[in-house]
Amino acid sequence: MSEQMRTREYAMSEQAVTTVGRVAGRGASVQKRHTRRANGIVTTRLLDIYERLFAHYGDRRWWPADTPEEVIIGAILVQNVAWKNVETAIARLREKGWLSLRALRETPIEEVEECIVSTLYYRMKARKLQAFAAMVEAEFAGDAGLMLALPADELRARLLAVWGIGPETADDIILYAANQPSFVIDTYTRRIFSRLGLMEEKATYDELRAFFMRHLTADVALYNQYHALIDALGHSLCLKKRPRCRECPLCAMCPSAE
Ligand code: SF4
Secondary structure: OOHHHHHHHHHHOOOOOOOOOOOOHHHHHHHHHHHHHOOOHHHHHHHHHEEEHHHHHHHOOOOOOHHHHHHHHHHHHHOOHHHHHHHHHHHHHHHHHHOOOOHHHHHHHHHHHHOHHHOOOOOHHHHHHHHHHHHHHHOOOOHHHHHOOOHHHHHHHHHOOOOOOHHHHHEEEEHHHHOOOOOOOHHHHHHHHHHHHOOOOOOOHHHHHHHHHHOOOOOHHHHHHHHHHHHHHHHHOOOOOOOOOHHHHOHHHHOOOO
């Protein structure tokens, strides 16, 4: 952890933390379970944010996919593009019966490209899909389940060694396809939590991920929902330009609120 981040965390521990009422539903049970294990004010603050987001947006039911392989395919396709573009591509792959790693590996690359053209950088992404499928075939006899059953740290290292798989994609796969705890960081996470004064905007991906994983219990359901809630806020209200702070459920606790 950088010195700047340590300073920031220390400063936060000096702040008063608002206790929020519990909301009904899954968010409340997560709060209850984790508050017991909370190891400090940073944890309480993170859970406070979680509860406010959950009360506002509800259960996000993320990741929208029928199989782990569909999650993997979606995680590669969503790189640098909005999810709605991915939905179009997934629908076309489903129509063709190509929504599996084996089918993608066996299909001529031009035809894969044609299906995923809505995701931008589609030529590169078609290559990434086929490279990933080839790795699963070569190292796991085509069985993605075997790969996903690796312990999280080992799985992460294997994923990061595949061409075209960066940390965010790897963590998406670990969390949403393998159902193992690995906190996912994206542009929205960086923007929102730096505006909240909890982290430096220039912190590295690994520093940001370590921050969440140090202060939150390694719980798949919590990580799953939290990342999805962050994305909901970043997509709808905490916009890059002109954030809609008056509508934001975090407005009362945000030092950057306009
Ligand atoms: S109050 Fe504004 S700046 Fe702060 S998290 Fe909400 S939308 Fe973003």
